[in-house]
Amino acid sequence: MDNQKQSRPIAGVGWMIVTGLMFVGVTAVVKHVGNGVPAAQAAFLRYLLGIVFLIPMIKPILDAHLTKRQIRLFAFRGIVHTIAVILWFFAMARIPIAEVTAMNYLSPVYVSIGAALFLGERLPPRRLAAVVVALIGALIILRPGVKAIEPGHIAMLGTAVCFAIGYLIAKQLSGEVSAPVIVGMLSITVTIGLAPAAIAVWVTPTLPQLGWLFLVACFATAGHYAMTLAFAAAPLTVTQPVTFLQLVWAVLLGAVVFGEGVDGWVIFGGAVIMASVSFITWREAVARRQITPPVTATKV
Numbered sequence: 001m002d003n004q005k006q007s008r009p010i011a012g013v014g015w016m017i018v019t020g021l022m023f024v025g026v027t028a029v030v031k032h033v034g035n036g037v038p039a040a041q042a043a044f045l046r047y048l049l050g051i052v053f054l055i056p057m058i059k060p061i062l063d064a065h066l067t068k069r070q071i072r073l074f075a076f077r078g079i080v081h082t083i084a085v086i087l088w089f090f091a092m093a094r095i096p097i098a099e100v101t102a103m104n105y106l107s108p109v110y111v112s113i114g115a116a117l118f119l120g121e122r123l124p125p126r127r128l129a130a131v132v133v134a135l136i137g138a139l140i141i142l143r144p145g146v147k148a149i150e151p152g153h154i155a156m157l158g159t160a161v162c163f164a165i166g167y168l169i170a171k172q173l174s175g176e177v178s179a180p181v182i183v184g185m186l187s188i189t190v191t192i193g194l195a196p197a198a199i200a201v202w203v204t205p206t207l208p209q210l211g212w213l214f215l216v217a218c219f220a221t222a223g224h225y226a227m228t229l230a231f232a233a234a235p236l237t238v239t240q241p242v243t244f245l246q247l248v249w250a251v252l253l254g255a256v257v258f259g260e261g262v263d264g265w266v267i268f269g270g271a272v273i274m275a276s277v278s279f280i281t282w283r284e285a286v287a288r289r290q291i292t293p294p295v296t297a298t299k300v
Contacts, residue, residue: 012234013242015226020246022223026300027100028253029216030092037205039089042213044198045205046300047085047191050217057184064181070173077169078189084162085190085300086197087155095152096260101250102141102270103156105243108277109134110164119168127283130276137272140265183224220300240281244274 033042066074091100109131116123123131138157142149170182205213230239247270254260 008233009238012230012239015230015233016239016242017245019223019226019230020243020249022219022226024097024101024246024249024253025219026216026223027092027097027250028257029212029219030089031097031258033209033212034093037209037213038198038201038203039093040086040194040197040201041203041205043082043085043089043300044191044194045210045213046216046220047187047194049210049214050187050221051191053217053221054184054187057180057187060178060180061184061188064177066177066181066185070176073169073173074185074189077166077173077186078193080162080169081166081186082190082193082197084159084166085194087159087162088300091152091155091159093152095150095156096263096266097250097254097258098247098260098263098266098270099141099153100156101247102266102273103138103153104160104163105247105270105273105277106134106138106157106160107163107167108280109273110161111167112280114164114168115171119171124283127280130279130283134273134276137269137276140269140272143265235285241274241278244271247271247274 030042037045088100088104112121112123112127112131115121142153166186170186173182247267251262251267255262
């Protein structure tokens, strides 16, 4: 199987480029909706409108006969992912797209730390050094003391942490249930988790706003599908570095469509984080282990 993946690197890179474009499309639409719909409500509507894509997953979920322990794990993952999604929507409406994209690269780094602390995974010196480098990349983006750290930046730090926790739980469950069950249960629990927060801040959306948020669900689903095809075509060591192009698309989109300035420090910091994540991925491939997820796996 590995040889088959190695034989299709161009296809893997191509699908990963499509993945990046789809996920940047998600950020663009959410940015366009902006503060017109409260963050919790926008996130809820994104998942509610995307339920149509869950129909094929209903039978696998029913056939899985989940245990009480698995249900508790799915529920906890739903809670942390719910918090992450709300924070992401909150940040998206307040800071530039490029900064949101760059800071989202931190999730795989947090996963490496979490896997060492809670799952007993080894954190060799070289991987630890890569984690430190990634955190330096985050400081380059934030530049505390040089520029103001806004609530959106704090929200993105929380987003990355919550996504990492969710991935670690998914990693535990991946050996017990199928991928459709994991994906379907996440969407169900997050939709339920977002409902109370959405009701608390509810503002009647317009038809165009509903249309935009349904488009978010379409882009996200297409992005996850393209990402699956990329992983089937090539190993992570090939596809992981391509995810940096998402930052390129985000910078161009922010500048051309939303009139956001191009901050060289954000690009540099994102490059430092992405280089660190790529190194971690390569080391894991050498060790034939999967500890750290691709950055796109943590998208909403």
